[in-house]
Structures are given as C-alpha cells and as structure tokens.
C-alpha cells in the first residue's frame with residue numbers, strides 16, 4: 708500500500724474514539740458528548756478496504772471543524788490585508804495609519 712492509499716485508508720476507516728464515546732445499539736461508534744453517531748454504514752452493504760462503515764462527523768466535530776475553518780479564513784484575510792498594505796504603503800509607519808487615528812486637521 709502506498710503512503711497515499713494508507714492516508715485514504717486511515718481517513719476512510721479510522722474514527723478517533725474519545726474516552727467518553729460508546730458503541731450504540733446499532734454497533735456504530737457514538738459521541739459521548741453530543742450523542743451523535745461518529746460512524747455510518749456504507750449504502751447497500753458496500754464495503755471499503757474490508758470495512759462496512761466510514762467515519763462521520765458528530766455535532767462537536769463539525770463545530771470544531773467550522774471554528775477551525777473560520778479562524779483559518781480570518782487568518783487568510785489578515786494575511787491578504789497585510790500583503791496589500793505592504794504593496795500599498797511602502798513606509799512601515801504608514802501601515803499604522805487609520806481613519807480612527809486621524810486628527811481631523813486636514814479635511
């Protein structure tokens with residue numbers, strides 16, 4: 708198995724179980740916090756690498772991912788603003804210039 712296949716295999720089959728997680732009546736792994744299933748069966752009894760299930764995001768995992776994605780977007784945004792400032796304002800002191808800091812003397 709190549710590294711790539713290995714990574715896919717891990718993604719497709721491995722669901723990290725937290726200590727509070729438990730196996731539900733349907734045999735799937737459930738989240739101990741939000742009580743949502745962290746696994747789902749493949750449709751029509753299909754299997755993948757010998758497994759009949761794949762990981763699924765529970766509510767807390769989804770929230771965690773969305774928070775991560777949001778902070779990543781904000782980081783990207785800040786980075787872009789900094790990049791544009793570097794291009795637009797050549798003197799480092801100019802980058803601190805904001806409308807809030809304007810004293811209004813020069814309309």
Ligand SMILES: [Zn+2]
Nearest residue numbers: 738741765767
């Ligand atoms: Zn959860």
